[in-house]
Amino acid sequence: MKKQLLILLILLCPFLLVARQNVSIIPQPVSLEVHSGSFIIDENTSIQFNATQDELKEAADFFAAAVRTISAYDLPYQLKKAKTIELKLEEIESIGKEGYLLDVTPQNIRLRANDKAGIIYGMQSLLQLLPVIRTNAVLEIPCLSVTDYPRFQWRGMHLDVSRHFFGPEVVKEYIDLMASYKLNTFHWHLVDDQGWRIEIKKYPKLTDVGAWRVDQNHLEWSDRPQAKPGEEPTYGGYYTQEQIKEIIDYAAERNITIVPEIEMPGHVASAIASYPELSCTQKTQLPLTGGDYSNMSSNYCAGNEEVYHFLEDVLSEVIDLFPSTYIHIGGDEVNKGPWKECERCQARMKEEKLKDENELQSYFITRMEKFIISKGRKMIGWDEILEGGLAPEATVMSWRGEAGGIEAAKMKHDVVMTPGNPCYFDHYQAGPEGEPVAIGGFNTLKKVYAYEPIPEELTAEEAHFALGAQANVWTEYITTAEHLEYMVLPRMVALAEVVWTPKENKDWDSFNVRLQNQFRAYEQKGLHYCPGNYTVNIKPKSENGKLKVELSTEILNGEVYYTLDGSEPTLQSEKYTTPIEINSSVVLKASTVLYGKVKGYKPAEQNFVMHQAIGRAVEYTNPVSPYYQADGPNTLTDGVRGTEAVGKFWHGFSDKSLIATIDLGETKTIQSIALGCLQKYRDWIFLPESVTFEVSTDGKSFAEIESLKNPVDINAPVALHDFKTEFAAQKVRYIRVTAKNNVCPPGHNGAGKTAWIFADEIVVN
Template sequence: MRGLVPEPGSVRAREGEFRLWASTPLDCPPELAGVAQWLRGALRLPLPVGEGPGGEGGVELRLDPGLGAEAYVLDGLTITGGSAAGVFYGCQTLRQLLPPEALRRAGPTDWLVPAVTVEDRPAYGWRGVMLDVARHFMPVADVLRFVDLAAFHKLNVLHLHLTDDQGWRLEVPGWPRLTEVGAWRSESMLGARQHGKFDGRPHGGFYTTDDLREIVAYAEERHVRVVPEVDMPGHMQAAVAAYPSLGATKVTTRTSWGISTHVLNLKEESLDFCRDVLDHLCEIFPSELIGIGGDECPTDEWADKDLQPWFTARMAEHLASRGRRVFGWDEILEGGAPAGAVIAAWRGPEPTTVAARLGHPVVACPDIEAYLDYRQSDDPGEPTPVGTRLTLADVYAFHPVPEGLSPQERELVLGGQVNVWTEHMDSARAVDYMTYPRISAFAEAVWGPRTYGEFEARLPDHLARLDALGVNYRPPAGPRPWDARPDAPGNPRSLPDRLAELREMTKRLPSGG
């Protein structure tokens, strides 16, 4: 039997095998019609409703709420889940039991499935990935493919970073210049900002409302929740470029990486603008959580340096009036995060502990363990090596819950996510290289980790699946010559230097009780 990723909780081999081919029937209750339709497309098989020829058994999809929402049991060709999501994950395991060729969009569709019984459930409810489409715009088709690959690994949250200083990626009614001006920049920086190199090529793009609704619907079919983020009040230079009255200085959409000092001025017009943006997000995205960022906001342009907590509270009140909750980076803990806010803890492991001790639900995504833009090795062939070294083994070792939390505090750690910041990823191919197979290791870390040695032994089977899915992953042996970016030099960091920097960055965090 081929190695499964993430490895299920229990796999018991049985005698025999089952045939899966054009005449194999499928039976399911109406509540699972969506999963059944997805499975037919994924397997490229008609799976007709009814009994197979000569009374031959077929695929059965069943619900058993007693299992737990995302748990499933796969017994032969019968998949029982605690909810539609659990059944969907069982179907993904069924796909991995087939040869890698079954994952291709053409070729044979007649397979023998080994007889096994799988019992499985995830360790964490939030198994997420953040995709930055602001630094480099990703067309809709590439986002849908990104969702497919995440769902194949049983991830269930797509945190979509839609705006930043370098680009505004969604249209907002009544604010047309956001996409006419803010969605475009004259050029992009090549490599780390310390080198001051630019490519001289215009870049941009944005999603229409229909585009975003398509992404949401596509993700929902795959049991992935999309949590949108529009960063405010910092990381807003693209918006200020479009509407100078929102800021203090007339600017253009930022072309360099790093943090801009040009932020919202927090006058009434700016507050109304933010409310309009949040209202539009609420119209498109069914997620209870709406991301407002709140990170890295310089106060150079503000007379009152302590305005940000006040602003965050106003946005939280507005979202609450829509039945939604704030999702923000751990900086919003400084000065007091609004009650009910969910924290994305990124500045090392400490903010996860602080958030939980303050009673906030928290998603762990510490940069030194979960930032997939960070370099994968010390090999000089790594493309634009930035940040601390984050190997496949390092990602596999990620554990969302810090030591020292009480049982009640541990319950507030919803899970973890990896973050894909795209300053140095200008194509889906580049995203593939930086993301896979590290995200495969992360998927197992938040589903139910074993040991890295076991994962490493199963990895060749899984890489064959990624090959069949057309993923430009980084080979375990190291970067290939054509993956290098000698034109875009990086800025590698040592772990001790980064830890010292994080200690300085988090000095304003509250004690956490």
């Protein structure tokens, strides 16, 4: 009997698997069981709930409206019908806030939760199982049982409407997408240098002047000339307070809280164009058109008392509009140079006994926090608010990697993790060849899905301060609703599963299978989305003088074909099965193949250079920036040459020089050493001022071989350069390379400040 039962289960297993896969819910619920049968919504279906509970009436309205858009059925309430959709609020300790219990049988859908949020989230799960457009298809929901609740309380998406204004209908569409995947916090970036987007009745010039700029959308963001007197500012827009109230209500119906961001003390050129007296120079200026900040004021004057009165007035109107617990004050990328030259700022520092401009920024932020707290709200800001000392009750949004969030959590402050890698959705997600233009970077769907919002550096107690995670969409290069959709879909979906689903329930393969239904839904709705990153990931691994390469594709059911002679991969090329050993200098090219077709705009390509330091350990006198780790400590000896892409295969150093020492493992005869470096003017990355090469036989006493000055024009937009020294052959075991930081040149946004050094390889022959 047992043997017959086992055979039956084996025969049924494929059918059970198909049934489970057909129940495609994102984010993956905590628990999901599929049963036989289905519930069909038709004219014999009604919605039942406690009529005295207004939140259930609102939830019923939401679900009935959604069903009405895809069918002819107008679901009645409270009528006795053969089949019911029952909504119930009750105390269920096991699922907490926002959780829900869902049970579907052929005659009844029973949805229970502690609050309206849980009811709406259960409805979103049901809606994912129905068609997305009006159809004659049967509205069939498989019988199932779901227990579900979120992992994190902050599940966010950000949208910058300052660089490019998006109207209320686009914002609502964005909110709808968020709600579909149970995201609950919309960070609305309403103020920045290039546009003030919120009506402030006490200061009408903020929108009369600060919301409009000269239209130069046909030019590269960083190349746009500043506006000239007499040019008409026609590009922009703003939200009236009535429009904002409507959007807040719209979001609330979908359990989304809107957190407004009102930038300070930097990124406010739009406010200064409107009211020049708010800056240190108090000089008149026109609204910024793009990324050229030459001779422009973009900070409030921290020594001017009128600035604080102005901001208190602004925040009072903002707080009256937005019911959110948090008010975001920005606080990032403040150019403190003007404060150093400002008599009022210096007097303020002296009066408050502040030792430097970092503490002046902390004074500014702390003062604004006191005002926000006096209004019954909490302040949140980017991780630069840590500089000079963190305001007493501030919450930190960590964007420059995770370091700021880790520091804040260890100080027992709440944090929201939103590191540029992988949470900046203005970065490329595929290609970049063949993709819509982006600001740079490379954050693929798989990188987003693999993200863990709780850093390993935090203890279990400290981890409680991590509220969750958020993705940011900056819009210097995003000018249309279609482009915006493309940049967030489907990465928004991956983030939703990261912040909702229990860590142990996440599964990349399962997610990809479930994602296919979402793709079909996007096509039916006419939404723009990225079908996937067809670019093959090339991962080198060097150890003990040997170099191996792993190839992988993110595409479901994809295969990888490659060549080592620089030719384009075809179906006749070598199929990747195991890591490839590289024994000589080669150009590797690899493509994803899906269902017998080579996919992608062009193959992934990597130049490997074999030399005598391959796989050897590197010691750094000054640490590599945590934001630019490339492939880890052996990046300078992995045989991989960097490209113009900033985020891959480059080690970054700021403030302090690159000083790297290599142990060749044994004494070798060498006659040349080279250091590969990158210059990218726009990103504050410049070739070193000089590079010095030294050698040793014992690792203690080093002799200088040569010191080379930078021969490349410091104003060149992009440059790849090898600093190379050649000498008479000699025996050495240790090599030390020192690259001295340059400074940003005159006319650059960071003029006079220390530049980044980016290095990719120390080539030894």
